Amino acid sequence: MSLARNTLVQSSLTLGSRILGFVRDMALAARFGQGPMMDAFTTALMLPNMFRRLFAEGAFAQAFVPVYGGVRAREGEEAAAVTASEALSFMLAVVAGFCILLQVVMPWIMPWLLSAYQGRPEVLRAAVIATQLAMPYLACMTAASLLSGVLNTGGRFALSAAVPVFLNLCTLAALLPPMFLPIPQETVLLMVTAAVTVSGVIQAGLLWWGVRRLGVRLRIGLPRITPNVRHTLALAVPGALAGGALQINSLVSQFLTGSDEGARSVLYNADRLYQLPLGLVGVAIGLALVPRLTKAFVSGDHVGGQKTLDDGINLAMAFTLPAAVALFVIPFFIIDATVTRGAFTSADAARTADVLRQFAWGVPAFVLAKVLTPPFFARQDTRRPMIFAVVSVVITVILGSGLFFWFSAQGWDGVLGLAIATSVSAWINVGLLAGVLVRENSWRPSPAFVSRLSRVLGASAVMAGLLLLAGINYGLLSRLFLAKEIAVLVVCGLGAGVYGVCLLAFRAVTVAELKATLRREPGGSAASGLD
Template sequence: MSLARNTLVQASLTLGSRVLGFARDMALAARFGQGPMMDAWATALMLPNLFRRLFAEGAFAQAFVPVYGGVRAREGEEAAAVTASEALSFMFAVVAAFCVLLQVLMPWIMPWLLSAWREDAGVMHAAVVATQLAMPYLACMTIASLLSGVLNTGGKFALTAAVPVFLNICTLIPLLAPSVFPMSQPEILLWTSAAVTVSGVIQAGLLWWGVRRLGVRLKLGVPRLTPNVKRALALAVPGAMAGGAMQINSVVSQVLTGSDEGARSVLYNADRLYQLPLGLVGVAIGLALVPRLTKAFVQGDHEGGHKTLDDGITLAMALTLPAAVALFVIPFFIIDATVTRGAFTSADAARTADVLRQFAWGVPAFVLAKVLTPPFFAREDTRRPMIFAISSVVFTVIVGTALFFWFSRMGFDGVLGLAIATSLSAWINVALLGGTLMREHTWRASTPFVARFSRVLLASAVMAVLLLFAGIGYETLSRIFFFKEIAVLVVCGAGALVYGACLVLFRAVSVAELKAVLKREPGAAAPTGLD
């Protein structure tokens, strides 16, 4: 498939999952608002979400693909399957032991993670049990991550993008059940947390089935630190850390917000919205880029590698900038129109919108990092992206902590400081990645790339003006269309139409080019070759 086709397959399937995820978050907001049970839920999902984003959504898969693909090319299918089986057995054993350890220690860890509610025994108990119920999801995602890498190397992207939908389906059920079977907030929390683990078992099982259909026979055996495992871990673990820098930043931010009642709920709701373009665009393009770049580097096709990166960056920004602009210009419109109901008030929406705006200007950097990291992975260079990622994490910890407490002392929302630091660190990471690629002549912005990217920026600016006026007239539009939910759909739809028209009008993209990039590339039909 072409890069755009692979990306659209990933993004389209991910979109279905994200829509259901948004429905789940609306149900969570309606059930819990921004109260103690919402803080407990955000805490219970903090570690599983970190590993889901590191593994299931591609960072680990990006790092594993070159390792598995290299063994496959040099030694054949059987040797690659042995390597994958050994790595799977070892990593699953380590992560499973880690999960059990965290479950045992959680009663002592939780007061530090959720210090704002330390004196409330009921909230503490609910948060501890909820986290223990959700923790096995980590082990499931260890299996899912490696299986995803095997499928992606075999040119199969659809199942990897489709299975995360089960997380949202499983967690929606206990959130909707109280409409029929009344339950207390703590009971809803515990059932929803248990559903997280159930979804992990389903995802891992479906991916295992997909790998077997591909003809790859993996075995989960006694863990051994073999030479193949050492080599895979040496590349994959740093790669996962590099690809997941933003997720580590997110966890650091959530730990800091544990001392402020409701702050973790604000961070959770803002995080879900600004993560949407990353999940739809950044991860999809990242997964599609790795096999193409690996093939180009192996064949010494530097021109092809440059063009692939040009296309990847342009496509990523063309799809990301509209979302970033909307989140920056009309965050309150979006949140109040879609989430405010039940226990979630307009005041909650206003606080979340302020934080979301500070995340929004970092969204392009979050996505760019996903595009600029694969060139390193394709050359099996995971050390430097890891160093860059650690540098950005250190920046977030130091600057974010300072801003969080300074803002709080000045009477402002401390979460704003965390959002600012997270966005700044993302741009620092991009500067380090992009600067290294340009310095080594792995990629350099060509004249056609600069011209096209400038037109994408211009189209985004036009859309921003439209959204600005829509935000000013939010209440009027809500009356005109009778419901605020309809108003936000109309505004977002109009913004998308204007943006698309401007892309064509400014010649950032043509209809012929759209048709061309969606065509299969010659030879792409081979089911087991690198795509």
């Protein structure tokens, strides 16, 4: 398939999952608001979510694919299956042990993670049990990440992009009974976190079935550090860290907000929105780029590799910039219209919107990092992206801590400082990645690339003006369309339409190019039952 087709497959399936995820978050917000049970829920999902984003959403797969693909090309399918089996057995053993350890020590860790509730033992107890229930999800996602890498190497992207929907389906199913029965909030919390682990088992099981349908026979045995395992880990662990800098920064922010009641819930709600373009665009394009860039690198096709990267960045920005503009210009409109109900108030929406705006200007950088790391992974260079990721984490910790406590001392919301620091560090990470690629002549922005990107920026600016006008008239539009939910759908749809028209009018893209990019490439793999 072409880059655009692979990205479209991934993004379309991910969009369905994210829509259900947004529905789930609306139900959680209505049930818990930004109170103690919501803080307990976000704490319980903090580690599983970080690993899900590091592994299941691409970073580990990006690092594993070149290793597995290289063995497959040099030694054949059987040797590649042995490599994958050995890596899976070793990683499952390590992660399972890590999960058990965390479950045992969680009663002693939780008062530190949720220090704002040290005087409320019932909240801490609920948070401990919820985290213990959700922890096995880590092991499931470890298996899912490796299985997704095998499928992606075989040219099968659909199943790995589709299975995350079960996380949202299972948690929504757990939230249905409390809508009709008077179930205590603590019990609801435990039901939802248990559903997270159930969804992990389903996802790993479906991916295992998909790999077997592909004809790859994996086996789970005793963990051994074989040469293949050692080589895989040497590349995959730094690669996962490099690709997951944003998730590590998010984890650091979660730790810092443990002393501020409600702050973790604010971060969670803002995180769900600004991560949407990353999941829909950045991860999808990143996964599609790795096999193409690996092929170009192995064959010595320098021109083809540069064009692939040009196309990837342009495609990423064409989809990301309008989303970032919307999150920056009308964050309160979006959050209040969609989330405010039940225990979640307009005051909660206003606080979340202020934080979301500071994440929004970092969104293009979050996505660009996903597009700029595949050239390193394709050459099995995971060390330098890891170093840059560590630099960005250090910046987030130092700058974020300083701003968090200084803002709090000034009477401002300290979470704003964490959002600012996360966006700053993301742009620094992008600058470091792009600088190395340009300096080593692995990528040189062509005049056509610069011209097209400037036209995308122009189309985004026109859309921003329309959204700004809509945001100023939020109340009027809500009355005009009879409901704020309808108003936000109309405004976002109109903004997307205007943006699309401007893309064509400014010739940032042509109809002929759209048809060409969506056409299956000659020699592409035929669609299978999985795709």
